[in-house]
Every structure is written in C-alpha cells, then in structure tokens.
Amino acid sequence: MGYKVVVVGATGNVGREMLNILAERQFPVDEIAALASRKSLGTEVSFGETTLKTKDLDTFDFAGWDIALFAIGSGPTKTYAPKAAAAGCVVIDNSSLYRYEPDIPLVVPEVNPEAVDGYAKRNIIANPNCSTAQMVVALKPLHDRARIKRVVVSTYQSVSGAGKEGMDELWDQTKGMYVPGQEKAPEKFTKQIAFNVIPHIDVFMEDGSTKEEWKMVAETKKIVDPKIKLTATCVRVPVFVGHSEAINIEFEEFLDEDEARDILREAPGVMVVDKREDGGYVTPVECVGDFATFISRVRQDSTIDNGLNLWCVSDNLRKGAALNAVQIAETLGKRCLNKG
Numbered sequence: 001m002g003y004k005v006v007v008v009g010a011t012g013n014v015g016r017e018m019l020n021i022l023a024e025r026q027f028p029v030d031e032i033a034a035l036a037s038r039k040s041l042g043t044e045v046s047f048g049e050t051t052l053k054t055k056d057l058d059t060f061d062f063a064g065w066d067i068a069l070f071a072i073g074s075g076p077t078k079t080y081a082p083k084a085a086a087a088g089c090v091v092i093d094n095s096s097l098y099r100y101e102p103d104i105p106l107v108v109p110e111v112n113p114e115a116v117d118g119y120a121k122r123n124i125i126a127n128p129n130c131s132t133a134q135m136v137v138a139l140k141p142l143h144d145r146a147r148i149k150r151v152v153v154s155t156y157q158s159v160s161g162a163g164k165e166g167m168d169e170l171w172d173q174t175k176g177m178y179v180p181g182q183e184k185a186p187e188k189f190t191k192q193i194a195f196n197v198i199p200h201i202d203v204f205m206e207d208g209s210t211k212e213e214w215k216m217v218a219e220t221k222k223i224v225d226p227k228i229k230l231t232a233t234c235v236r237v238p239v240f241v242g243h244s245e246a247i248n249i250e251f252e253e254f255l256d257e258d259e260a261r262d263i264l265r266e267a268p269g270v271m272v273v274d275k276r277e278d279g280g281y282v283t284p285v286e287c288v289g290d291f292a293t294f295i296s297r298v299r300q301d302s303t304i305d306n307g308l309n310l311w312c313v314s315d316n317l318r319k320g321a322a323l324n325a326v327q328i329a330e331t332l333g334k335r336c337l338n339k340g
C-alpha cells in the first residue's frame, strides 16, 4: 500500500519537477492529483509515462489524501495549506510562510531528518530556501568535524528561482538585445538581467540586507546550529537553472583541505569534483537535472586561523525545492507514516 499524493502548483517550475522526481525515485504512489489555479484547469502535466489533467485547487477536497507537496508561493499557501492540514493531509510546503515558526519542522533530510517527527503539531513541514538547502548539505558534515564559527557566503542565483516569469524575462530580454523592436524592459526583476547581475533578491529589510539574505541566516541556524554566525550577499545572475555559492568558513578547530574533501566525499547528497586544472570544477549548467550538490575549489583560507573556501553548485529546482520536498516525503513515510 502506498500514498495518496497531491502536487499543488503542478503547472509551475517546481511542481513539474516534483512530479518528475516522484516518478524518478519511484515514490510509493497509489493515487496522484495535480492542482493549480482555475485558469490551468485541464492543463496536462507529465507524471512518469502518464499524463495528468490539472484540477482546480480552490474546489479540491484534501480529505482522504496523505501528503500534499505545495509550491504556489506564500500568498495562496496561507489560504490553502491550513485547509489541507485540517483535513488530515500532511503539507510539505516550499514557500517561506511557515519556515520560522517554532512548531513547524524545517527539514533537509541529509542534515536534520529527525525534525520530521514534529510534523503532527500542525500537520505541516517546511522546505527551506533554495540557497540554504544546498549550502547546509555541505556545511553539516564539516560542522560535525570542526565546529563552524562563521560563514561568509555570496550566491549566484539563477532566474528559475523567480519562477516561469523570471525565465521568460531572461529569454525575451536576451533575444531583444539582437532583434530590433523586440527590446524587453525589466518587469520581474528590478534591472536588466540579460548580460547583467543584480544584487537584490526578495525585499529589502530595515538593516539594508535583503529577505533572501536574512533567510539564509535564520534557516541555517534552525536546521544546523543556532550558534553559527552567517552573513550573505545574494545575487541574481543570467543563468536559467542552477544556483552557485562561494562559501568562506571559519571553524573552531583546524580542518585541513584534504580532510575536508574526504569528509565531503562521504557526505550524503554531496558530489566532490575538485581538480586543479581547466574544467576541474562544476558550473551551474552542468548540475541541471542532477540530485547532487556539487563541491569544487576546496582550499585553505590562510587569512584566518581555521578557514576554508569552497564553491557549491546545485539544481535549485531540485535540491533547492522539489527534490528536497520529495526527500521529506520519503523521510516522513519511513519515520512516521509507515505505508508503502
């Protein structure tokens, strides 16, 4: 016996990946429903070899369904996730709405799988921010060995993090640079994204940081260790899929770069590709469609006592969203629901 699973936001970038990954990983599905807004009613989406017709979230009855994977943004999630949870369906939510609530688990299964056990308080589990998810997969095994004091991270985030509209804007603006009359002004992003980079993701906070940067701080503390200090600069780059991060780590104890590489090679969800030669590192276009978080350019930071630098790349629609959500569902199934 398997699970009755609902994918909410099935016509979006993340929802489509959720359907792909449920099928790829052969998640034990007895029945599946694909939901989106009313305007997408009847739109076809793929689930393995089969095609599903999208249903209207607004009129859907969650009673009798086991797990709902939500990827529709915080606004509509606020309306519909509590309804699903109250109907007895466990919500695994990709938005930032519930991540910081103390009675809602925020889970990266390679890092804090035991947190899933707290799901029943609200029947909701939160999926972290894409940039946080890939980073903590690499930080956790290093923290276990040498205790992280402080992290300085700069992100290079692809436009798919801003949904279908973000990807369309990069495509149209790039074409418009070459085709007279097809110029495209910024709409989704604050400035031109084609052939440019923008140091602004999500809204500004009072202290001058952005909400995306704040999320990386708060979520790393909740998932890995509240004692870790972290400062981030989050930047949008003209890449379609795949987020990259330059990470500088200061440890309490000395950690040699060779040992760090060995630890990361053994770490779940991590793939080390680190040769000091042309092409001996991973770039975002190479990580698309993969499950792993790729680590390259591991090297000592000799400007501090116990410092290390590394380069971290992952498919943001997978580890940053859909894959992590499906892994949470797998963990929930194994640890708590025991079907399948």
Ligand SMILES: NC(=O)C1=CN([C@@H]2O[C@H](COP(=O)(O)OP(=O)(O)OC[C@H]3O[C@@H](n4cnc5c(N)ncnc54)[C@H](OP(=O)(O)O)[C@@H]3O)[C@@H](O)[C@H]2O)C=CC1
Pocket: 008, 009, 010, 011, 012, 013, 014, 015, 035, 036, 037, 038, 039, 040, 057, 070, 071, 072, 073, 074, 076, 094, 095, 096, 127, 128, 129, 130, 131, 160, 161, 162, 163, 164, 165, 316, 317, 320, 321
């Ligand atoms: N963990 C993370 O870091 C990430 C989280 N996300 C989360 O996932 C969400 C979706 O991202 P993404 O797939 O890239 O976005 P897209 O813009 O590609 O897709 C949005 C999806 O949400 C649906 N939707 C929007 N509003 C409603 C509504 N009122 N009722 C029903 N369905 C609705 C859309 O349906 P329709 O086509 O019918 O409009 C569509 O299926 C993000 O807003 C974010 O919260 C995304 C990326 C990474």
Ligand SMILES: N[C@@H](CC(=O)OP(=O)(O)O)C(=O)O
Pocket: 094, 095, 096, 128, 129, 130, 157, 158, 160, 161, 162, 201, 202, 212, 215, 316
């Ligand atoms: N903000 C991320 C994607 C996202 O939706 O994040 P969050 O779920 O934390 O709002 C990006 O733009 O790349």
